Amino acid sequence: MINYEKLFSKNALGMKRSEIRELLKVTRRPEIISFAGGLPAPELFPVEQVKEVTDYILDTEGKIALQYGPTEGDQRLKEELVKHMEEEGLKTNVENVLVVSASQQALDLIAKVFLNRKDIVFVEEPTYVGGIQAFNSYGARMVAVKSDDNGILPDELETTIEGLIKNGFRSQLKLIYIIPDFQNPSGITTSLERRKKLLEVAEKYDLIVIEDTPYRQLRYRGESVTPIYSLDTNDRVISLFTFSKIFAPGFRLGWIVGSKEVIEKIIMAKQAADLCTSPFTQSITYEYLKRGYLKEQIKKIKENYKEKMEIMLDSLEKELPELEGLKWTEPDGGLFLWVTLPEYMDSRELFLKAIDKKVAYVVGDAFHPQGKMKNAFRLNFSYPSPKKIREGVKRLAEAIIEYEDEIKKRKLKDAVIFP
Amino acid sequence: MINYEKLFSKNALGMKRSEIRELLKVTRRPEIISFAGGLPAPELFPVEQVKEVTDYILDTEGKIALQYGPTEGDQRLKEELVKHMEEEGLKTNVENVLVVSASQQALDLIAKVFLNRKDIVFVEEPTYVGGIQAFNSYGARMVAVKSDDNGILPDELETTIEGLIKNGFRSQLKLIYIIPDFQNPSGITTSLERRKKLLEVAEKYDLIVIEDTPYRQLRYRGESVTPIYSLDTNDRVISLFTFSKIFAPGFRLGWIVGSKEVIEKIIMAKQAADLCTSPFTQSITYEYLKRGYLKEQIKKIKENYKEKMEIMLDSLEKELPELEGLKWTEPDGGLFLWVTLPEYMDSRELFLKAIDKKVAYVVGDAFHPQGKMKNAFRLNFSYPSPKKIREGVKRLAEAIIEYEDEIKKRKLKDAVIFP
Numbered sequence: 001m002i003n004y005e006k007l008f009s010k011n012a013l014g015m016k017r018s019e020i021r022e023l024l025k026v027t028r029r030p031e032i033i034s035f036a037g038g039l040p041a042p043e044l045f046p047v048e049q050v051k052e053v054t055d056y057i058l059d060t061e062g063k064i065a066l067q068y069g070p071t072e073g074d075q076r077l078k079e080e081l082v083k084h085m086e087e088e089g090l091k092t093n094v095e096n097v098l099v100v101s102a103s104q105q106a107l108d109l110i111a112k113v114f115l116n117r118k119d120i121v122f123v124e125e126p127t128y129v130g131g132i133q134a135f136n137s138y139g140a141r142m143v144a145v146k147s148d149d150n151g152i153l154p155d156e157l158e159t160t161i162e163g164l165i166k167n168g169f170r171s172q173l174k175l176i177y178i179i180p181d182f183q184n185p186s187g188i189t190t191s192l193e194r195r196k197k198l199l200e201v202a203e204k205y206d207l208i209v210i211e212d213t214p215y216r217q218l219r220y221r222g223e224s225v226t227p228i229y230s231l232d233t234n235d236r237v238i239s240l241f242t243f244s245k246i247f248a249p250g251f252r253l254g255w256i257v258g259s260k261e262v263i264e265k266i267i268m269a270k271q272a273a274d275l276c277t278s279p280f281t282q283s284i285t286y287e288y289l290k291r292g293y294l295k296e297q298i299k300k301i302k303e304n305y306k307e308k309m310e311i312m313l314d315s316l317e318k319e320l321p322e323l324e325g326l327k328w329t330e331p332d333g334g335l336f337l338w339v340t341l342p343e344y345m346d347s348r349e350l351f352l353k354a355i356d357k358k359v360a361y362v363v364g365d366a367f368h369p370q371g372k373m374k375n376a377f378r379l380n381f382s383y384p385s386p387k388k389i390r391e392g393v394k395r396l397a398e399a400i401i402e403y404e405d406e407i408k409k410r411k412l413k414d415a416v417i418f419p
Numbered sequence: 420m421i422n423y424e425k426l427f428s429k430n431a432l433g434m435k436r437s438e439i440r441e442l443l444k445v446t447r448r449p450e451i452i453s454f455a456g457g458l459p460a461p462e463l464f465p466v467e468q469v470k471e472v473t474d475y476i477l478d479t480e481g482k483i484a485l486q487y488g489p490t491e492g493d494q495r496l497k498e499e500l501v502k503h504m505e506e507e508g509l510k511t512n513v514e515n516v517l518v519v520s521a522s523q524q525a526l527d528l529i530a531k532v533f534l535n536r537k538d539i540v541f542v543e544e545p546t547y548v549g550g551i552q553a554f555n556s557y558g559a560r561m562v563a564v565k566s567d568d569n570g571i572l573p574d575e576l577e578t579t580i581e582g583l584i585k586n587g588f589r590s591q592l593k594l595i596y597i598i599p600d601f602q603n604p605s606g607i608t609t610s611l612e613r614r615k616k617l618l619e620v621a622e623k624y625d626l627i628v629i630e631d632t633p634y635r636q637l638r639y640r641g642e643s644v645t646p647i648y649s650l651d652t653n654d655r656v657i658s659l660f661t662f663s664k665i666f667a668p669g670f671r672l673g674w675i676v677g678s679k680e681v682i683e684k685i686i687m688a689k690q691a692a693d694l695c696t697s698p699f700t701q702s703i704t705y706e707y708l709k710r711g712y713l714k715e716q717i718k719k720i721k722e723n724y725k726e727k728m729e730i731m732l733d734s735l736e737k738e739l740p741e742l743e744g745l746k747w748t749e750p751d752g753g754l755f756l757w758v759t760l761p762e763y764m765d766s767r768e769l770f771l772k773a774i775d776k777k778v779a780y781v782v783g784d785a786f787h788p789q790g791k792m793k794n795a796f797r798l799n800f801s802y803p804s805p806k807k808i809r810e811g812v813k814r815l816a817e818a819i820i821e822y823e824d825e826i827k828k829r830k831l832k833d834a835v836i837f838p
Contacts, residue, residue: 002654004680007593007627009557012532015687039487047481054473062466066667068458101520101671101693108692112556113431130694137531137691138428174426208426235421248485250699252520261423268434272556273527274520275549278697280669 010117011139020129020366023351027360033392035379036360038184038335040245044304046288046297050248053287061283069279071271073099073255077286081241081255084289088216090227090239090257098263100270101277103214103242103254107134109269110210110238113262114174115140120164121175124152126338126367126376128184128212131177135369141172142369149329151190152178154197161205175208176201180228182215182334185367185378189332195228202236211239214254215334217246217298220306222332235259243285245335246298251281305335305382308389312337312381315393321401328379335382338364341375341400348374350403359395429536430558439548439785442770446779452811454798455779457603457754459664463723465716469667472706480702488698490690492518492674496705500660500674503708507635509646509658509676517682519689520696522633522661522673526553528688529629529657532681533593534559539583541595543571545757545786545795547603547631550596554788560591561788568748570609571597573616580624595621595628599647600635601753604786604797608751614647621655630658633673636665636717638752639725654678662704664754665717670700724754724801727808731756731800734812740820747798754801757783760794760819767793769822778814 005013027036057065072078078097085092100106107130115121117139123131125144135142143164146156157176164173176198180190190198202209211228229239235258242254256266270276288294309331316328316339325342339361341347347363354360364376381389424432446455476484491497497516504511519525526549534540536558542550544563554561562583565575576595583592595617599609609617621628630647648658654677661673675685689695707713728750735747735758744761758780760766766782773779783795800808 002625002678004684006625007533008684009531009533009535009538011535012684012688015684015691017683017687018690042482042486045482045485047477047485050481050485051474051477054477055470058466058470058473062469063461063464066464066466066469066669067461068663068668101697104691105693112428114426114428116428116430119428130691133691137688206421206425244487248699249487250485250697252693252695252697259421264436265423265427265431265434268436269431269556271437272434272523272549272552273692274524274671276671278520278669278671278700280667281697281699 011137014139015137018133020362023363026355032355032358032360033384033388033395034360035381035384035392036362037383038380039383040249040301041304041382044301045248046293049288049293050284053291053293054284057283057287065280065283067279069276069282071267071276073097073277074279074282074286077282077289078255080286080289084294085241085257088227089224090230092229092257095260096257096263098256098266098270099277099282100254100256101252101274102244102249103212103240104130104134106240106254106256107131107212108137109266109273110175111135111138111140112269113265114208119172119174120169121177122157122160122207123177123369124179124183126185126364126373127177127369128179129366131212132369135177144369144372147186147188149188151180151183151188151194152198154194154201157198158201161201173205173207175210177210177212178228179212180225181213182218182331182336184215184334185336185362186338187329187331187334187336188338189225192225195225195231199228199231199236203234207236209237211237213239214242214245216241218302218305218335219333220302220309229257235261238262246301247285247288247294251285253277253281253285308381308384308386309337311386311389312379312393315390319393319397321397321404323400323404326400335380337379337381339377339379341377343375344407345375345403347377350377350399353399353403354396357395357399359392359399361396430556433558434556437548437552439781442782445774451774451777451779452803452807452814453779454800454803454811455781456802457799458802459668459720460723460801463720464667465712468707468712469703472710472712473703476702476706484699484702486698488695488701490686490695492516492696493698493701493705496701496708497674499705499708503713504660504676507646508643509649511648511676514679515676515682517675517685517689518696518701519673519675520671520693521663521668522631522659523549523553524692525659525673525675526550526631527556528685528692529594530554530557530559531688532684533627538591538593539588540593541576541579541626542788543597543602545604545783545792546596546788547598548785550631551788554596563788563791566605566607568607570599570607570613571617573613573620576617577620580620592624592626595626596631597628597647598631599644600632601637601750601755603634603753604755604781605757606748606750606753606755607757608644611644614644614650618647618650618655622653626655628656630656632658633661633664634753635660637721637724637754639721639728641751648676654680657681665720666704666707666713670704672696672700672704727800727803727805728756730805730808731798731812734809738812738816740816740823742819742823745819754799756798756800758796758798760796762794763826764794764822766796769796769818772818772822773815776814776818778811778818780815
């Protein structure tokens with residue numbers, strides 16, 4: 001047999017089948033209430049409107065929609081995106097926009113364009129699994145920076161950077177990767193002050209800021225915070241958006257906003273990576289935006305997820321036991337919240353009990369490049385129904401209570417055996 | 420201003436805006452008959468059937484088609500692909516198939532999984548532009564191996580390999596990239612004997628063979644040659660297929676066939692690169708295959724392109740001047756043929772004259788990793804109408820005749836000035 005280990009690239013040898021994805025398989029069993037996925041609620045997909053718009057596109061420009069398209073993306077779609085972003089507080093121009101096959105591709109292309117093997121990316125603690133995968137796939141090293149309820153801690157970031165510079169890593173420092181709005185997995189929004197300070201740090205140490213903001217349009221309470229892109233005066237910020245959470249993940253459509261020079265380089269990388277994003281789904285999405293359907297859709301999604309989030313927060317408050325150190329975030333939008341367990345608990349141990357009770361989540365260490373944060377987990381509230389959220393949180397509470405009892409018993413036993 | 424040169428990766432610094440693509444822009448002017456592109460004929464796109472099938476998918480499984488899907492691809496589509504390939508002489512199993520966002524993504528993922536910077540890929544002379552771009556984007560080095568009317572020369576390949584091994588490059592030798600059926604750009608089909616010998620060389624030196632075969636189904640005369648994949652007994656061959664030439668490039672759909680171990684590794688790379696290929700276009704394509712429409716469509720395309728190819732070959736025979744060294748390939752299928760000019764001619768100089776005559780092609784050096792083959796060019800016959808093919812070849816002949824006259828005059832002048 002052929003020995004692939006000799007033939008695979010160093011980057012490929014560093015790619016592992018995610019253990020987390022194996023855990024997730026369990027959560028797909030039908031009897032399990034899953035807070036594990038990150039899926040939009042399919043019952044909200046605008047199937048009828050997609051059908052209407054698709055028929056129109058095939059009738060009026062089928063031959064263009066089914067042909068190859070420019071790597072840069074559909075010009076008309078990009079014009080609509082510029083308008084859409086302006087309503088979201090981000091002013092830019094068509095030349096600064098590149099359509100991609102959803103934001104995972106954006107992360108991949110950015111990693112390819114900026115990262116040599118062993119280069120360093122600063123990420124929030126916790127951070128997005130897909131970000132970890134993309135950076136890892138280019139052999140990059142990730143340094144997690146502590147974050148609190150207002151987002152990443154710029155002072156911690158600066159201290160970490162100084163430490164790395166002292167140790168000779170100056171030329172490897174490249175990117176700061178941040179999900180500022182209703183972060184995945186924490187649900188936290190980075191405050192305006194933190195955004196400004198983060199940008200100052202980036203400026204001081206000549207780093208690029210990747211602002212990944214797939215949930216920005218899904219705010220359920222409070223006021224929008226200015227995008228980091230709009231605070232930037234020096235072409236240092238690249239923003240990533242996607243249609244996956246506000247329209248349809250099945251279309252695989254997202255977009256990147258950045259300086260012309262960066263966009264130009266990413267276009268070259270994209271041309272080598274897939275020539276172009278589907279002109280078919282781009283045409284449909286353009287027409288969908290033009291007809292004003294996206295606004296209606298976002299409104300519908302917000303109403304639905306807001307209710308689910310409130311139910312989840314209520315249920316957690318009502319059901320979860322009072323334990324020192326047990327707490328959870330209270331997001332203003334997005335799809336997720338983050339539960340921190342007492343330090344002596346391990347979310348993987350709890351996971352097995354939760355599965356016994358037929359409820360599931362994603363363990364905290366999945367969201368840390370070095371697998372820390374074992375005493376935390378992520379809950380998703382966009383996918384399950386309100387009824388399932390209530391029932392699921394009840395089951396989760398039972399699992400925590402049992403786990404706490406077990407730990408107490410273990411301690412008691414240890415105390416008896418080793419007095 | 421920010422200095423990106425310091426921040427971009429080595430791979431990114433090696434990516435250049437293709438000069439060829441700039442040349443191609445000229446060819447899009449409406450008055451120009453273009454043999455330059457590689458586009459399928461849009462008038463053949465099965466727009467009505469796509470509409471029928473899309474409506475059905477949205478009616479019956481809209482919520483699944485618009486949701487995220489598995490990285491591995493739609494299981495049902497893969498089953499259809501296995502059946503389809505069996506009819507094309509390639510027997511495999513569903514676990515050996517991975518759906519990708521067309522074959523350019525296949526090339527990108529394969530490059531990522533196998534190539535460290537400076538690793539070596541053997542390519543045919545000439546070879547596909549997109550292959551050059553994909554391998555270059557990972558900092559790989561390409562070595563072009565001479566080919567004749569029966570494909571790549573295995574003895575030349577072996578001599579080249581031996582030379583590289585002597586010079587200490589043993590561990591960097593990784594891939595042989597070959598387009599065996601109606602090659603892009605040459606139109607040549609690799610003979611069965613050459614395929615077997617190529618595989619022997621790969622076996623001897625422990626190399627992976629990438630068999631890129633986007634045109635395999637578009638044979639207009641003669642008998643199919645066994646896929647290299649089917650000759651392989653040692654999991655050494657990876658085959659790439661696409662729907663771009665037989666259905667619709669706008670769907671961005673293709674597939675990879677390989678050993679389970681390779682497919683598994685590419686799945687990991689794909690997960691980091693874009694999570695999944697569009698479930699929407701996959702569902703539509705599955706249903707399209709299931710209804711038997713692909714077979715009808717391939718038949719329709721073959722009839723159309725066969726006629727166009729014959730017209731182009733006839734016109735070349737009739738119109739082109741008799742010049743020592745002027746010749747062209749006579750493909751049995753595909754979209755392209757390759758014209759070789761006398762050695763003293765430069766296809767870029769001729770290009771300017773051709774543009775004056777309002778006809779265009781792609782210059783030969785675009786298809787060589789080191790920019791050789793300046794006295795050749797590629798002609799596409801799938802996109803232009805029969806009428807335009809006739810007229811375009813006439814114009815091309817005029818350009819060649821003028822160019823030849825000019826060269827003669829230049830020589831005469833040189834002879835007078837420097838006797």
